[in-house]
Amino acid sequence: MSEESYCNWDGVTCDGSSRVSRLDFENNQHTGKIPTELGRLTGITGGFMLYHTSWSSYGHSGEIPTELGELTGLTENFMLTENTYLTGKIPTELGRLTLMESGFSLYINSLTGEIPSELGKMTGMTKDFNLGSNYFCGPEPTWEWLSNVAGLTTYS
Secondary structure (H helix, E strand, C coil), rough: CCCCCCHHCEEEEEEECCCEEEEEEEECCEEEEHHHHHHHCCCCCEEEEEEECCCCCCCEEEHHHHHHHCCCCEEEEEECCCCCCEEECCCCCHHHHHCEEEEECCCCEEEEEEEHHHHCCEEEEEEEECCCEEEEEECCCHHHHHCCCCEEEECC
C-alpha cells in the first residue's frame, strides 16, 4: 500500500500535498470509540464528520476524545451527530477550534454536564451551531456571538 493510498478511501479527502483535509463518514459501518489518533490530522480544514442519518446498529460510542481539540485548522463542519451514541461531557479542548465558522454539531447524543465556556471562543460562528437533543445541565450559554448564528440550537 502506498503512503498516499488513504487519499482514495471513501470519506477521505486530501489536499495537493496528500494531507487529509476532510473526513466525511456519513452512514458508515464504523462502530466503537472514536480513535484519539484522529486528533493528529491537523491538516483537516473542511470537515470532520462522523454521523448516521438513519437508525442503525452502527455508530460511535464513548466519550469525545480531547485530542479532537487539536484540529485547530478546522473552519467548518465539526459533526459528531445523529446516532453516534456519545456520552460524557463536551471536552473543554474543543474550545481550541477557534476558526470554526459554520457547522458545529453534537446533535442527538447522550452528552451531559454543562456546556463548556471554552466553546465561546468560536467567535467566527455564523451558522449551524447545534448541541440539541443531549442531557446538558446548568445555564445556557450567553456568548455574545450566539445572537448572530443562523440555525442555532443549544438546548432542546
